[in-house]
Amino acid sequence: MDWCEDPNSKCIFWLNGMAGTGKSTISRTIARELAEKKRLAASFFFTRGKKDISHSRMFFTTIAAQLANSLPVLRAYISDAIDNNADIFQQGLREQWNQLILNPLKSAPTQSIQLVVVIDALDECDSMRDIQLILQLIEEAKDLDTVRIKIFLTSRPEVPIFDGFRQLSGEAYQDFILHDISLDIVNGDISTFFQQKLAPLKAKHGLGTPWPGELIIEQLVERAAGLFIYAATTLRFIRDGIDDPEEQLSLILNTTKLSQSATEHLDGIYTTLLQHSVLGKRGDQECEELARRFRQVVGSIVVMFNTMPARNLAQLLQIRFNMVARTLDCLRSVLYVPENESQPVRLFHLSFRDFLQDSQRCSDSRFQIDEKERHISLFRKCMEHISRLRENMCDLWGPGVLITEIPDNTIQESIPLHIQYACRYWFDHLRLGNPVEEDIKIIRQFLGQHFLHWLEELSLIGEVSNGAHMIIALEEILSVSCKAH
Numbered sequence: 064m065d066w067c068e069d070p071n072s073k074c075i076f077w078l079n080g081m082a083g084t085g086k087s088t089i090s091r092t093i094a095r096e097l098a099e100k101k102r103l104a105a106s107f108f109f110t111r112g113k114k115d116i117s118h119s120r121m122f123f124t125t126i127a128a129q130l131a132n133s134l135p136v137l138r139a140y141i142s143d144a145i146d147n148n149a150d151i152f153q154q155g156l157r158e159q160w161n162q163l164i165l166n167p168l169k170s171a172p173t174q175s176i177q178l179v180v181v182i183d184a185l186d187e188c189d190s191m192r193d194i195q196l197i198l199q200l201i202e203e204a205k206d207l208d209t210v211r212i213k214i215f216l217t218s219r220p221e222v223p224i225f226d227g228f229r230q231l232s233g234e235a236y237q238d239f240i241l242h243d244i245s246l247d248i249v250n251g252d253i254s255t256f257f258q259q260k261l262a263p264l265k266a267k268h269g270l271g272t273p274w275p276g277e278l279i280i281e282q283l284v285e286r287a288a289g290l291f292i293y294a295a296t297t298l299r300f301i302r303d304g305i306d307d308p309e310e311q312l313s314l315i316l317n318t319t320k321l322s323q324s325a326t327e328h329l330d331g332i333y334t335t336l337l338q339h340s341v342l343g344k345r346g347d348q349e350c351e352e353l354a355r356r357f358r359q360v361v362g363s364i365v366v367m368f369n370t371m372p373a374r375n376l377a378q379l380l381q382i383r384f385n386m387v388a389r390t391l392d393c394l395r396s397v398l399y400v401p402e403n404e405s406q407p408v409r410l411f412h413l414s415f416r417d418f419l420q421d422s423q424r425c426s427d428s429r430f431q432i433d434e435k436e437r438h439i440s441l442f443r444k445c446m447e448h449i450s451r452l453r454e455n456m457c458d459l460w461g462p463g464v465l466i467t468e469i470p471d472n473t474i475q476e477s478i479p480l481h482i483q484y485a486c487r488y489w490f491d492h493l494r495l496g497n498p499v500e501e502d503i504k505i506i507r508q509f510l511g512q513h514f515l516h517w518l519e520e521l522s523l524i525g526e527v528s529n530g531a532h533m534i535i536a537l538e539e540i541l542s543v544s545c546k547a548h
Contacts, residue, residue: 076213103179177211303396487526
């Protein structure tokens with residue numbers, strides 16, 4: 064927090080660290096502390112696989128809306144920018160930055176307060192080009208005289224982000240490499256984490272004293288090898304596993320070796336929890352069926368462009384809900400499975416996705432996710448759904464009805480989430496999959512029978528602009544297919 068408080072520090076503070084080093088925990092803690100001190104100007108937490116926060120299209124508009132709330136003097140300037148640029152929300156990042164943020168900040172009366180914008184997990188933005196443009200634009204905040212704004216930014220140390228920072232002036236940013244912190248300091252924090260989080264389990268389950276004991280804590284800390292993600296996953300496995308905490312803890316200690324590297328330890332616990340929680344001690348035939356369902360359900364979650372509740376996921380995949388629920392229930396160590404069924408299921412950490420998609424890391428082939436195979440499978444499921452579209456799905460009362468006149472619940476009931484997902488993302492799954500000629504035939508048939516129905520649904524869910532991009536890109540694919548035959 065010293066950097067945020069120091070008026071003479073650089074404009075951008077980049078906290079970069081490898082997967083599992085606790086970047087998001089730090090950024091959330093800082094955002095919370097800044098909010099309590101009324102110093103948080105705005106925040107945006109990128110998350111891959113979540114519709115509105117996996118891309119940059121709503122980044123600057125969200126920041127602008129929060130700035131208007133945190134600094135009321137800006138409201139009139141931002142409101143005027145919107146009035147003078149009615150289509151600003153459809154314009155590019157540079158125009159949104161200039162009109163909604165930079166110009167209002169320049170025009171505002173001088174403020175004495177130091178405010179901070181928190182941007183978490185920039186590497187999870189789905190466009191590397193947009194990432195580099197965002198860095199170029201926010202650098203301009205360093206020249207503001209009227210309102211002092213600092214940006215606290217976290218990301219993995221990926222090449223496009225390194226390249227983006229190299230293009231900035233050295234006066235604009237300061238970086239801090241999280242994974243270069245002394246291992247003794249990190250181990251101390253992880254030890255405290257295990258002691259505090261495991262203590263309630265001892266009382267709840269009536270375990271003996273001492274439990275787990277200093278020696279066991281030391282072994283867990285050594286296995287974590289500086290990765291907070293290992294500590295968090297281990298805790299959830301012990302706490303939420305199918306056996307009691309003592310047996311779950313013994314399983315971890317007996318199936319991982321102290322001589323392994325940090326990544327090998329993390330891979331080891333992922334393998335252990337999958338084999339134990341998904342398969343257990345069942346026979347070969349049943350294990351194969353459970354693994355197949357795992358690849359179908361969890362593999363879909365891994366590659367999907369937007370998360371959704373379990374019931375909608377079951378509808379999209381055309382699997383009975385109880386089968387999906389059973390698969391997800393045994394994976395609470397690595398998946399967020401909310402009690403509220405209207406909330407989406409999601410991965411706790413992207414390292415689990417990386418593990419499943421890397422055959423070198425995921426040594427048990429039963430759990431390996433073939434990304435292209437999953438994408439094309441989802442494309443085919445999407446096509447099955449949108450090939451059932453019909454005219455006037457919402458049963459509207461007449462032609463010429465404005466979308467603003469249609470109640471939200473009417474759209475949600477008539478076009479449930481899994482249909483909305485299919486309408487929006489079928490082309491993206493096709494693009495990233497391994498289509499065969501039969502898939503191209505399905506597309507041609509769909510375009511001949513349901514093209515106008517699809518456009519109608521896109522208009523109702525506010526995705527017409529994306530539909531236009533899909534049509535342009537699809538034309539090229541179909542044209543290549545024609546030439547090949």
